[in-house]
Amino acid sequence: MRWLRRNLVVIFGLGTLAYLILPNVVVTVFSFNNPTGRFNYAWQEFSLDAWKDPCGVADLCGSLSLSLQIAVWATIGATVLGTAIAFALVRYRFRARGAVNSLIFLPMAMPEIVMAASLLALFLNMGIQLGFWTILIAHIMFCLSFVVAAVKARVLSMDPRLEEAARDLYAGPVQTFVRVTLPIAAPGIAAGALLSFALSFDDFIITNFNSGNTVTFPMFVWGSAQRGTPVQINVIGTAMFVIAVLVVLAGQMVGNRRKNAQPK
Amino acid sequence: MTATVAPPEAEAATEPPVHRPSVRKRLVPYWLLLPGILWLLVFFVLPMIYQASTSVQTGSLEEGFQVTWHFQTYWDALTEYYPQFLRSLLYAGTATVLCLLLGYPLAYLIAFKAGRWRNLLLVLVIAPFFTSFLIRTLAWKTILADGGPVVDVLNTLHVLDVTSWLGMTEGERVLATPLAVVCGLTYNFLPFMILPLYTSLERIDTRLHEAAGDLYARPATTFRKVTFPLSMPGVVSGTLLTFIPASGDYVNAELLGSTDTRMIGNVIQSQYLRILDYPTAAALSFILMAIVLIMVTIYIRRAGTEDLV
Numbered sequence: 001m002r003w004l005r006r007n008l009v010v011i012f013g014l015g016t017l018a019y020l021i022l023p024n025v026v027v028t029v030f031s032f033n034n035p036t037g038r039f040n041y042a043w044q045e046f047s048l049d050a051w052k053d054p055c056g057v058a059d060l061c062g063s064l065s066l067s068l069q070i071a072v073w074a075t076i077g078a079t080v081l082g083t084a085i086a087f088a089l090v091r092y093r094f095r096a097r098g099a100v101n102s103l104i105f106l107p108m109a110m111p112e113i114v115m116a117a118s119l120l121a122l123f124l125n126m127g128i129q130l131g132f133w134t135i136l137i138a139h140i141m142f143c144l145s146f147v148v149a150a151v152k153a154r155v156l157s158m159d160p161r162l163e164e165a166a167r168d169l170y171a172g173p174v175q176t177f178v179r180v181t182l183p184i185a186a187p188g189i190a191a192g193a194l195l196s197f198a199l200s201f202d203d204f205i206i207t208n209f210n211s212g213n214t215v216t217f218p219m220f221v222w223g224s225a226q227r228g229t230p231v232q233i234n235v236i237g238t239a240m241f242v243i244a245v246l247v248v249l250a251g252q253m254v255g256n257r258r259k260n261a262q263p264k
Numbered sequence: 265m266t267a268t269v270a271p272p273e274a275e276a277a278t279e280p281p282v283h284r285p286s287v288r289k290r291l292v293p294y295w296l297l298l299p300g301i302l303w304l305l306v307f308f309v310l311p312m313i314y315q316a317s318t319s320v321q322t323g324s325l326e327e328g329f330q331v332t333w334h335f336q337t338y339w340d341a342l343t344e345y346y347p348q349f350l351r352s353l354l355y356a357g358t359a360t361v362l363c364l365l366l367g368y369p370l371a372y373l374i375a376f377k378a379g380r381w382r383n384l385l386l387v388l389v390i391a392p393f394f395t396s397f398l399i400r401t402l403a404w405k406t407i408l409a410d411g412g413p414v415v416d417v418l419n420t421l422h423v424l425d426v427t428s429w430l431g432m433t434e435g436e437r438v439l440a441t442p443l444a445v446v447c448g449l450t451y452n453f454l455p456f457m458i459l460p461l462y463t464s465l466e467r468i469d470t471r472l473h474e475a476a477g478d479l480y481a482r483p484a485t486t487f488r489k490v491t492f493p494l495s496m497p498g499v500v501s502g503t504l505l506t507f508i509p510a511s512g513d514y515v516n517a518e519l520l521g522s523t524d525t526r527m528i529g530n531v532i533q534s535q536y537l538r539i540l541d542y543p544t545a546a547a548l549s550f551i552l553m554a555i556v557l558i559m560v561t562i563y564i565r566r567a568g569t570e571d572l573v
Contacts, residue, residue: 009373016458023401085296085300110556110557113513114550117536118312121311122315221402244395
C-alpha cells in the first residue's frame, strides 16, 4: 500500500504514456493484417503482403513523395525567413518591434481552420489555381512563427560577450557571424527546422482547404478513410514512427557526446 | 512548441548596448525582417482582410458575390450554428482539462523521477508527432470498435452506464459518440500539454522541494504550495496550445464522431468546400476567431501571466 502511494506519479505517468503510444502499437500490429473488406479496422489474419509491396496502392507513394518535397521546401523557406526575423528581434532595438512580435505570435494563437479558410478566400478572390504552390505558400506561412519562437529562445540565452570577444580579436562581422554566432544558434535553428518539417509533412487542415485536386499524404489518408484504407498506410505509419525514434535518439546521442566532449 | 512562451527574465538580460550606429547599420534589422514579415502580411494579414470582405458579401456561386455590407450573415450564422459553437467549446474544454490531468503526472515523472530514462520518455512523447496524426486517429476506430476489448472492459466495469447517463455515450457503443470525439481530441493534443509542462517543471530547483521537506511540509503540501505554482507558466501555455487548436478541429469529430457530434470546424469546412456558401463560412470562422481570442485574453489576464506572451 505504501509502495503504491509512493509510486502513484510513476503509475499515472506511465498510464498516460501507454495512452499516447497505444495507437502506434495498433498501427504497427495492423500493418501485418490481411483484411477482407475495404477497411483495415478489424483483425483477420497475419500477412506480410503490405510490407513486401508498400507502393502497391495507386497514388500512395506519389502522395508521399509530394508531401516530402513540400515539407523540404517549406522547411527551407520557413527556416531562412524565421531565423532572420528571430535575429532582428533579439539583437536589435527598432520601432515597430512590438508590432512585429504580435504579428509573429498571432498565427500560433489562432485556430488553424481560420487561417486555412482565409487563405482560401484570398486565392479564390485572386483567381489563383490551387495546387503545389498554394500548399507551399501556406506551409511556409504557418511554420514561420514556430521557427522564430525556437530560434529566439536559443539566441536569447546566448552570451553577447562571445561576439564582442570575437570582434576584439579582429574578426570581421561576417567572420564573427559564421564562426561564432551561427554555431551557437545552430541547435535552435535545427529545432525550428525539424519542427517545420514535422508540421508541414503532417499538416491536414490548411492543406485540405488549399490543395485543390493535389493529393498530399495526409490528404490521401483522409480520402482513404472514406473510400477504404489500404494496409500500406499502416506500413508507412509504422516506418515513419521507427525512423522518427531513431533520428531523435541519434540526435540526442550526438548532443550528449558534444556535451561530454566540452566540459564546463 | 515549448518555446512559444519565452522566459521573461531572459528578455531583459540581453539588452543591446546603447551606441549610435551609422544609418546603414540601423537599417540592418529592417532588411532581416523584410522578407518574412512581407510573407506574413501577404499570406496571413491580407487573407484575413479578404475573408472579412467575403463575410459581408451576398450572392451565389453562379451569379458571383458582391460586397453589400450584409452583416445579417453574422447574426444568421450565430443563431443557426450556436449548438455547434457550444459543442466545440465544451469538447475542447473537456479535452483540455483531461490533457492537464493526464499530462501533469507524465511531465512530472519525466522532469523529476525518470533519471536516465528521461531522454527515452521524451522521445516517446515527441515521436508520435512524426507519424501522421490522421493514421493514428484512424487507429482509434480499431481501439474503440463496437464489441472490442476496450468497450467490453468499460461495459463490465459499468463505466458506460455512467457515461450514457451523462450523455457522453449511447448504449453499449463508444464509437460515433461524444466520448470518442473527446478521447480523440485529448489524445491528439496531449503532447502540446506535456512539453510546456515539462519545460517549466524541469526549470524548478529541486532544492526547493528539499527545503519544503525540511520545513515539515508533507509531499502533498509541497506540491500544492511549491511545485504547482512554479509550473504555472507551463500550465498556461499548455492549456492554450491544447484549447486553441482543439476548438477549431474537425478531424476527430469527422473520423470518430457522428452527425450529432459535429463541431464548428466541421460546419466551416463543409460550408467552404462542399456547400460553397462563402459568406456564411467566412462569418463563422470570424466568430470562432473572436470567441477564441476573447477567451484567451480573459484567461491570460486571470492567470496573471500577461508578460508571457
